[in-house]
Amino acid sequence: MKLNILKTILLTASLSTAIVSCSEDFVETKFFQDVEQAPLTSLTEVESFERGMYTSMRSETYYGRDYTAFAEVRSDEMYSNLYAGYFTTVYNYQMTSADAYARDTYRQIYTAVAKANILINTDVNGIQGTAADRDAVRYHIGQAYVLRALYFFDLLKLYGQKYTGGSLGIVTPLKYDPKALQARGTIAQNEAQIESDFTTGLAMMEQYDLGVTDRVYLNVYGAKALMSRFYLYKGDYAKVRTLVADIVNSDLYQVIPAASYAGSWKSSKQNNSIFELAVGVAGANGTNSLGYLYNYNGYGNTVVSSGLYNQYSNNDVRKSIIELTDGEYYLYKYPSLEGADNLKLIRYEEVLLNGVEAELNGGSAATALIYYNQIVQNRGLAAASSVNMTTLKLERAKELVGEGFRQWDLLRWGDPVPRPSVASTDIRLTAFPIPRVETDIAGTPIVSNPGYDN
Structure with missing residues (x-):
C-alpha cells in the first residue's frame, strides 16, 4: 500500500497544548508530503496522538456518519430514501472504483491506522520523564494496538472478500512508512493480525492499567467489548x-x-x-x-x-x-x-x-x-x-x-x-471497490475487487 494521503505526518505546533475538556476539539495530526514523522518523546505528545486517533474515528466518513450508515442502508431494518442524493450508489450497488464513499472511508480509516502505527512503534525508552510516564505510554500503546485491530476489522468487513466468494482481505501496514508498497493479505492472515493486535493490546493495557473511568477513553473493558464483537463475527x-x-x-x-x-x-x-x-x-x-x-x-x-x-x-x-x-x-x-x-x-x-x-x-x-x-x-x-x-x-x-x-x-x-429492484444481483458487489486512487499508483501490488472497473 502507498496512499498519497499517508505519505507523511507532522505533529501540529499546538501539540503541547493537550485538550482540557472533552467538549473541545481533539488535537489533530496533519499529513504533509515529504516530511518524515519525528519520534514521539513525551507522554504529552503520546496522549495528543491518541486523541488524534479519536478525531479520525469521529469523522463523517468513519463513525461520524458513513461507516455506520453503510451497514444500515444495505439491510432489512433501514434503507435510504435517496433524499439529498446521499448513499445512492451504496444503496443501489452502483459503486465504481472512483466512488467517493469507497475512497473517502478507505482514506479515513487508513489515516487512523497510520496514527496508531506511530504510537505502536514509539521507543518507550526515548520518552522523557519519569518511569511512571513511560508506563503510561505503554498503556497508550496498548490502546493503539486495540484500536488498530478495530480499524483493520472495519476495513476487512467493508473491502474484504469474506462474503463474496474470494479469499483476499485488506492491506495491514504495521508501521508508518510513507514509501512502502504492500499487497492485500488473505482473509485468514488479516484475521490473525487482528487477533494478535487485540491480544497484545489488551495485555499491555492490563499490565499498565491507568484505572481509566472516563467513558470517552478506551479502557480494559472497552477493549474486551471490542474483542467480543470481533470474535462474534469470527464465530x-x-x-x-x-x-x-x-x-x-x-x-x-x-x-x-x-x-x-x-x-x-x-x-x-x-x-x-x-x-x-x-x-x-x-x-x-x-x-x-x-x-x-x-x-x-x-x-x-x-x-x-x-x-x-x-x-x-x-x-x-x-x-x-x-x-x-x-x-x-x-x-x-x-x-x-x-x-x-x-x-x-x-x-x-x-x-x-x-x-x-x-x-x-x-x-x-x-x-x-x-x-x-x-x-x-x-x-x-x-x-x-x-x-x-x-x-x-x-x-x-x-x-x-x-x-x-x-x-x-x-x-x-x-x-x-x-437489495432494491434496480440493484445488480452480483454478490461480488457486496464488497466495496478498492479505490482507483489506490490501484492506479505505479508499481502497486494491490489488486482490485472483482466486479468493478479497475
Whole structure:
C-alpha cells in the first residue's frame, strides 16, 4: 500500500497544548508530503496522538456518519430514501472504483491506522520523564494496538472478500512508512493480525492499567467489548462468552432503564456506555453528522423500515424514538441536528446481546436468558421464559438499529440481504471497490475487487 494521503505526518505546533475538556476539539495530526514523522518523546505528545486517533474515528466518513450508515442502508431494518442524493450508489450497488464513499472511508480509516502505527512503534525508552510516564505510554500503546485491530476489522468487513466468494482481505501496514508498497493479505492472515493486535493490546493495557473511568477513553473493558464483537463475527463463541462474562462481572455497567432510555441518547457518559467518542460543539460534523442524516428536519435520508417498526410492541420504550412523518419512520438515536451528540461506539446492551448469541452456540441457555432479560425488562417488556436464535436476531435489530451492525449480522448469519429492484444481483458487489486512487499508483501490488472497473 502507498496512499498519497499517508505519505507523511507532522505533529501540529499546538501539540503541547493537550485538550482540557472533552467538549473541545481533539488535537489533530496533519499529513504533509515529504516530511518524515519525528519520534514521539513525551507522554504529552503520546496522549495528543491518541486523541488524534479519536478525531479520525469521529469523522463523517468513519463513525461520524458513513461507516455506520453503510451497514444500515444495505439491510432489512433501514434503507435510504435517496433524499439529498446521499448513499445512492451504496444503496443501489452502483459503486465504481472512483466512488467517493469507497475512497473517502478507505482514506479515513487508513489515516487512523497510520496514527496508531506511530504510537505502536514509539521507543518507550526515548520518552522523557519519569518511569511512571513511560508506563503510561505503554498503556497508550496498548490502546493503539486495540484500536488498530478495530480499524483493520472495519476495513476487512467493508473491502474484504469474506462474503463474496474470494479469499483476499485488506492491506495491514504495521508501521508508518510513507514509501512502502504492500499487497492485500488473505482473509485468514488479516484475521490473525487482528487477533494478535487485540491480544497484545489488551495485555499491555492490563499490565499498565491507568484505572481509566472516563467513558470517552478506551479502557480494559472497552477493549474486551471490542474483542467480543470481533470474535462474534469470527464465530469463536467460547472467547465471546469469556469476554462478556468478564465485563458483566465487573459490575461497572448497566442496561439503561426504560424511564431513562430516550434521554440517554441525548446525554453523554451514561451507565450503559463502555466507550464513546467525545464530540461536543467544536467537534460536531454539523450537516455531515449521523443525526442530520437520520432526522426528519435534517436530510432524513436513512429511515427505519416499516417491517422493523411493526415488530415493536406499544409498551416498548424503543418505539418512542422512532417517529412516523410523511409516511416514513425516522430514528432519533442521535437527536442533535448539529451532530454534537457523543458517538456511542460500544454499549453494554451490545455486549449482552453478543453474550446471548455466544451462550446459545455451545454455552448455557440459562445464562443466555439472563442476559436477554436484562435488556427486555429494561425496555418496558415482560421477562421472557426462553430465548433462541430467532428471538435473538430480532432483538439485535430492535436494540441496535441505526448503530451500524445489521448488514454484517445478516451476512455472518447467512441470512438474505435485501437489495432494491434496480440493484445488480452480483454478490461480488457486496464488497466495496478498492479505490482507483489506490490501484492506479505505479508499481502497486494491490489488486482490485472483482466486479468493478479497475
